[in-house]
Amino acid sequence: MSYQPETPFDSLESTHEYVALLLEAIREARTELAVDMSEKAPQPERRLQALQLVQYKLEKLDVHLQASSRLLNDLRTLRRLLFEERAVPVVKRTGTGG
Numbered sequence: 001m002s003y004q005p006e007t008p009f010d011s012l013e014s015t016h017e018y019v020a021l022l023l024e025a026i027r028e029a030r031t032e033l034a035v036d037m038s039e040k041a042p043q044p045e046r047r048l049q050a051l052q053l054v055q056y057k058l059e060k061l062d063v064h065l066q067a068s069s070r071l072l073n074d075l076r077t078l079r080r081l082l083f084e085e086r087a088v089p090v091v092k093r094t095g096t097g098g
Contacts, residue, residue: 012079016072019065026062033058 009015037051 012072012076016069016076019069019072023062023065023069026058026065030055030058030062 009018033051033055037048037055043051
Protein backbone atom coordinates (compact mmCIF):
# COMPACT_ATOMS: atom_id res chain seq x y z
CA MET A 1 0.00 0.00 0.00
CA SER A 2 1.49 3.36 -1.02
CA TYR A 3 1.32 6.47 1.11
CA GLN A 4 -1.10 9.15 -0.12
CA PRO A 5 -0.35 12.66 1.21
CA GLU A 6 -3.32 14.39 2.77
CA THR A 7 -2.01 17.97 2.58
CA PRO A 8 0.50 19.82 0.39
CA PHE A 9 2.93 19.74 3.31
CA ASP A 10 3.12 16.00 3.82
CA SER A 11 6.40 15.73 1.96
CA LEU A 12 9.55 17.81 1.71
CA GLU A 13 9.22 17.98 -2.06
CA SER A 14 5.71 19.43 -2.03
CA THR A 15 6.63 21.88 0.72
CA HIS A 16 9.68 22.98 -1.28
CA GLU A 17 7.48 23.51 -4.36
CA TYR A 18 5.01 25.55 -2.30
CA VAL A 19 7.78 27.78 -0.95
CA ALA A 20 9.04 28.27 -4.52
CA LEU A 21 5.55 29.39 -5.56
CA LEU A 22 5.43 31.82 -2.64
CA LEU A 23 8.81 33.24 -3.65
CA GLU A 24 7.55 33.73 -7.20
CA ALA A 25 4.43 35.53 -5.93
CA ILE A 26 6.55 37.77 -3.70
CA ARG A 27 8.83 38.70 -6.59
CA GLU A 28 5.82 39.57 -8.74
CA ALA A 29 4.40 41.71 -5.94
CA ARG A 30 7.74 43.48 -5.51
CA THR A 31 7.85 44.24 -9.25
CA GLU A 32 4.32 45.65 -9.19
CA LEU A 33 5.16 47.66 -6.09
CA ALA A 34 8.23 49.14 -7.76
CA VAL A 35 6.03 50.28 -10.65
CA ASP A 36 3.53 51.83 -8.22
CA MET A 37 6.29 53.64 -6.34
CA SER A 38 7.86 55.00 -9.54
CA GLU A 39 4.67 56.68 -10.72
CA LYS A 40 5.31 60.28 -11.70
CA ALA A 41 2.01 61.48 -10.27
CA PRO A 42 2.40 63.01 -6.81
CA GLN A 43 1.34 60.69 -4.02
CA PRO A 44 0.29 61.62 -0.51
CA GLU A 45 3.12 61.21 2.01
CA ARG A 46 1.13 58.67 4.03
CA ARG A 47 0.61 56.47 0.95
CA LEU A 48 4.29 56.67 0.05
CA GLN A 49 5.25 55.64 3.59
CA ALA A 50 2.82 52.73 3.44
CA LEU A 51 4.30 51.61 0.11
CA GLN A 52 7.80 51.81 1.57
CA LEU A 53 6.71 49.69 4.53
CA VAL A 54 5.17 47.12 2.18
CA GLN A 55 8.41 47.09 0.20
CA TYR A 56 10.43 46.46 3.37
CA LYS A 57 8.11 43.68 4.56
CA LEU A 58 8.20 41.96 1.15
CA GLU A 59 12.00 42.10 1.18
CA LYS A 60 12.10 40.52 4.64
CA LEU A 61 9.61 37.84 3.61
CA ASP A 62 11.66 37.12 0.49
CA VAL A 63 14.83 36.66 2.56
CA HIS A 64 13.08 34.36 5.05
CA LEU A 65 11.51 32.23 2.33
CA GLN A 66 14.83 31.93 0.49
CA ALA A 67 16.37 30.66 3.72
CA SER A 68 13.46 28.26 4.19
CA SER A 69 13.89 27.00 0.65
CA ARG A 70 17.59 26.32 1.26
CA LEU A 71 16.79 24.52 4.52
CA LEU A 72 14.19 22.35 2.80
CA ASN A 73 16.66 21.57 0.04
CA ASP A 74 19.27 20.59 2.64
CA LEU A 75 16.75 18.33 4.36
CA ARG A 76 15.85 16.67 1.06
CA THR A 77 19.53 16.07 0.33
CA LEU A 78 20.15 14.65 3.77
CA ARG A 79 17.13 12.39 3.50
CA ARG A 80 18.39 11.07 0.15
CA LEU A 81 21.81 10.41 1.65
CA LEU A 82 20.31 8.62 4.63
CA PHE A 83 18.04 6.44 2.51
CA GLU A 84 20.85 5.57 0.13
CA GLU A 85 23.05 4.60 3.06
CA ARG A 86 20.31 2.33 4.33
CA ALA A 87 19.75 0.82 0.89
CA VAL A 88 23.42 -0.09 0.37
CA PRO A 89 24.17 -3.49 1.85
CA VAL A 90 27.05 -3.54 4.25
CA VAL A 91 29.77 -5.82 2.94
CA LYS A 92 32.11 -7.22 5.54
CA ARG A 93 35.65 -7.70 4.36
CA THR A 94 37.38 -10.82 5.46
CA GLY A 95 41.04 -10.42 6.01
CA THR A 96 43.49 -12.92 4.68
CA GLY A 97 46.03 -12.56 7.42
CA GLY A 98 49.53 -12.79 6.18
